[in-house]
Amino acid sequence: MTTTPHLVIDLNCDMGESYGAWHMGNDDAILQFVSSANVACGFHGGDPSTMRKTVAAAISNNVAIGAHPSLPDLVGFGRRVMQITPQEAYDMVVYQVGALAAVAATQGTRLHHVKAHGALYNMAAKDAALSQAICRAVRDVDANLVLYGLAGSHLIQAAQDLGLKAASEVFADRSYQDDGSLTPRSQPGAMIEGVDTAVAQVLRMVQERLVRSVNGRDVPVQADTLCIHGDQPGALVFAQTLRDALGQAGIDVRTMS
Template sequence: MSSAIDLNCDMGESYGAWHMGNDEAVLQFVSSANVACGFHGGDPSTMRKTVAAAVARQVAVGAHPSLPDLVGFGRRVMQVTPQEAYDMVVYQVGALAAVAATQGTRLHHVKAHGALYNMAAKDSALAQAICRAVRDVDAGLVLYGLAGSHLVQAAQELGLRAAHEVFADRSYQDDGSLTPRSHPGAMIEDADASVAQVLRMVQEGMVRSVNGRDIPVQADTLCIHGDQPNAPVFAKALTDALRKAGIEVRAVP
């Protein structure tokens, strides 16, 4: 059983006149923020405002690089080479690192977004490219990756600190991967069901797949999605349940 866990949330995904999520409400509950870097959401002003808001709440700031897909919100699979993935991650992490510097802080972690995250979880070459990009920008950054996936394995092989990530609002397949969003039941929309899944992952190191199979997981950091309508409700329910169970919510050291 873990006595502490990081609670992270994807945010800063608004851009231009398009608004997504309720970042201010969620920030009061989470310990780390994954800030969009402009490829799937976010823009320079939103990046600055989101980092400033996180700093004000003493929330750790991380980069959330994506495939270049604003229209598809970074959730559509694209054919990219490892070199292309390396370049786009360097570009996005570097941009957010500069924004963070203007707000008197430094980046804490990097977590790939959407399709890029899921592709790299299963593709060792892509995972290696992403982790090399993170290391080459700043070897002190923590790499957030799907628990037990190629992402965390690649990070460890390259000497990066890796945080095994689990999900509060997503269901799992038998192989430990996330259920594709196009499938029924991919999102857990009931707060009580989400809390039950989280407590089992943290306390027992297990999660039940959609087919009823128990899958072992390591839970270092726990994700909720800021773009879902009930994100603040989920965040509060989760933090209340974790603290009631004696589990501290804090950023990955």
């Protein structure tokens, strides 16, 4: 008799970030290896047609669909910090989540989660007011949505305070600071490019709930969902390698209910 592995993690990937004539990522192939898709909503990437196609592809692969709202920054791919008020953050998230929810509805499905993108995600992780605004927006659109946020951050706390289900997110391809935050992309060593190193970091986060910071400190971390960046070089090979490694370690990959 087959037993269910006692360790479980959701594997999510940022997708649907192409727009117009600009193509980003290999979404159709990567969807074979992930359990959740974070679909761009037009502010940092994505357009109406790409949103529709990405939702359809996720449905075909039985992958949960989430909105991936961003700062309004197509040129900077949503990775440049902008000075916004909590009310502006609320409005941006409502607008983008609502748009993708409508696309999903036309294909007979509903959104599963919301995960902020890029600078908005990192800003909110350290800013309680922004986190509360984002989580209020998610709750007000659909209180059944799961909020994906950086493990140990203000996003997770705000979601819990508002009664939302929260998924603590960890990263395979990013290094960590001593406080559990991600190393800024502007700093050396922010990205982990070696597949073996990334896989080892993931397995330790899931199995031991620890991650080694850039300064050599072991930092406690809750790993409910793991992010793969669909725009990174070699994303498909990385996704397949990671999925195989998780399986070999007896870790089940599935979406949070």
